[in-house]
Each structure stands twice: as structure tokens, then as C-alpha cells.
Amino acid sequence: MPELTLGDRIGQIRRRRSMTQEELAERAGISADVIRKLEQNRRTTAAIRTLHAIARALEVETSELLKQGVDLDNEDNGDAARLLELRRILTPSLAEIQSAEEPPTNDKLRADVLAATRAYQNARYRNALGHIAVLLSGAEAAASARADDYETRRIVTYAYITAARTLIQLRREDLGYEAVRRSLTFAEKAGDEVLYATCGDAMNWILIRQARFYEAEQTATKLASVIEPRISSRDGARFGTWGRLQIQASTAAARNNRPTQAAEYLSLARTAAARVDGGQMSLEPYQQMFSQDIVSAIEVESALVAGEPDRALGLVESLQIQRWEWGSTWERHLLTVAEAQVANKNYADANQTIMEVREQSSEWLVNQRLARRLVRDLLDSRGVRWARNTGLADLASEMKIAV
Structure with a gap:
């Protein structure tokens, strides 16, 4: 029906x-x-x-x-009402706490995680939420029925990580935080320290969004110290996760006006990226992306945060960052470029960059605070006719921003 x-x-x-x-x-x-x-x-x-x-x-x-x-x-x-089912699972009332349903098999649970993760990676967040509501219900039942099963713990951890990342993208940090907390619990039970650090990765983005920069930096460095790889190690997943934590520490430090520390963390991230096979972390087993290009993109962002839009745009040209095809990382980089273009009053270029993001991932774009701010800045800087002719007025309407 x-x-x-x-x-x-x-x-x-x-x-x-x-x-x-x-x-x-x-x-x-x-x-x-x-x-x-x-x-x-x-x-x-x-x-x-x-x-x-x-x-x-x-x-x-x-x-x-x-x-x-x-x-x-x-x-x-x-x-949105579509979040009601997730709220009932993540923050249940006493009336909603009930006996578990028939638990799904690990194969079924793994397939559900994959479906939700694919929707998240493709920025189809409404679709992802539909998968996640069913997924978490089954995950809770499986965790209860097979509490001592190692593979179940790992799959349930992935379920909560995917839920957390999706909710964070939708600016639902309260629910995202609870999903992260549960993922950390199951990762700890699974005894996988790299998986545990992966869960912490999501936690750090919540802290950064809440402007808790020092806490985010400290959390990232603490987790990185736990999983720091040996120089002789060939564990690409460990190097990649460690490198991502260095990026988060750098991002938090840059926003906290600590440019020297931010640069030091980025240097460590570059070292990690050089040790990842082929220069890019495999999406398995931790469903994360890490590469030299991502480190370069964060360097561009750091220059912009430091109030140097000219240097940020210069880095974009000199680094020649390649487009990557996983999650919303590329679109986020393009928004950073657009922000630098607006700061330099390159309004036509900024609008073109934003429209490129819109074409690639409209649903992701309308959920970004930075995108809304940039659209407002462009509307304030140029006339209504220009906004209508360039498609900006349509985007503003989609975002429910008055032209």
C-alpha cells in the first residue's frame, strides 16, 4: 500500500x-x-x-x-514525522520499551546495513532514514538475542554508525549523539579498537558542529593515540582511521584559532595518507574514505578559516584535487571553494560552484547551514534579476529563503 x-x-x-x-x-x-x-x-x-x-x-x-x-x-x-520511529528507538518512553521482535539473521542485518549505507553515501537521506528505522529495530533485537556473538556486535555497531552519520547530516545532533553512544558500546564489546575509533569519528563531527572545538581536538588526539599504527605496519585501515582523526583534530584546532597545531595535525595526516595502499583508503572494512586529496581539501578549508581566501583559492588551483565518489566529501569541498569565492567577491564563480553542488546532490545541499548562509550572502550582494537568471532564486525557494 x-x-x-x-x-x-x-x-x-x-x-x-x-x-x-x-x-x-x-x-x-x-x-x-x-x-x-x-x-x-x-x-x-x-x-x-x-x-x-x-x-x-x-x-x-x-x-x-x-x-x-x-x-x-x-x-x-x-x-519531520519520519524521525518519530527513530526517536522511539533511540529515546524511548517507558510506554515504548517492549520485548524484542524476532531477531534478523546476521546476513539479513548486514544487507540492511548495506542498503542504508548506500543511501547515505549517495546523499539520499530520506531514503536512508526509511532503511534505518527498520535496521535499528532489527539490530536491537539481534543484539539482545545474540549478545555474545562477535559478528553481531560488529554489524550492530555499523548500523548505529550509519544512523549517526545520517542524523548528523540532517542536523539532528541529539539523536546522532545517542546513536554514536550506542555504537561505541557495541564496538567496545566487539573488542575492535579501530572500529571504536571509527565511532568516535562521528562523535567528533558533532562536537565540531556544536563549536566545542577544544573537546573535539582532544577527543580526536586521544582516540588517535590508542590506534597509532607502527611505522612498519601495512594495516591500511588503521592508518586511514588514524589519519582521519588527525584531520578532525586539525579542523577543530583551525576553528579554535590554533593554526600551528592545525598544520601539525595535517602533516601527520599526510604521513598517514602516504602509507595507505594506492594513496586511498579502501571503504572496507570501516566504511570511511581517506586520501591525499582529502588532506589537501582540509588544507584549503584551514586557509579559509584563517581568513585567507586568496591562499585557499590558490591551493585549489595548485593542489589540483581530483573529484571523489564517496559520500558528500566532494560536495563539502566545493562549498568551501564557494565560501572563498564569496569572500573574494567572485559572486558569479561562487554561484556556479554552488549550482554544481546542487546538480550533484540537491538533498545534501539544502541541509547545510553553510550553503544557506552562502545563498543569503549572494542574494544580498546581487540583484533579484541576476538571482532569477542564474538559478539562485530557484535554489533559495527550495531552501525556503526569501528572495
């Missing part, structure tokens, strides 16, 4: 109440045009106060309208 939209659900309940659209609008105290647009799916979101009014008029609980896939307006901080 196809998933109901918000408008489908309102229309369904309205008809069961034998009410016309005009009667529902009058009882709810809102415009009949709003009801029509919702039911015709010409409007797909609604403010929470509007939903409350409609629910009261229909004599149902508001949650009856909030089925999976129904969004709330951005004024409600971009929250």
Missing part, C-alpha cells in the same frame, strides 16, 4: 467524518484554500499549529496526521 502524504491523510479522515473541505476549514479556523492545497498535494508541509487546528477539527490526535514521510514546516526547526 503506498505511503500516505499529509494531504492524503487529512482528506481520508475528513471524508470519514463526512465533512466538506469548507466545513473542515471553518472548524479549524484556517483558510479553505490551505485545506485544498494540502489535500491536492500542492502544499506538502504545514506548521505544527496548523496541524493542531486541523486535528482538533477532525477530533483526532495530531500524531494521527504525522505518519512517516510527513514534514513539518521549517519554522518548527525542520523537524
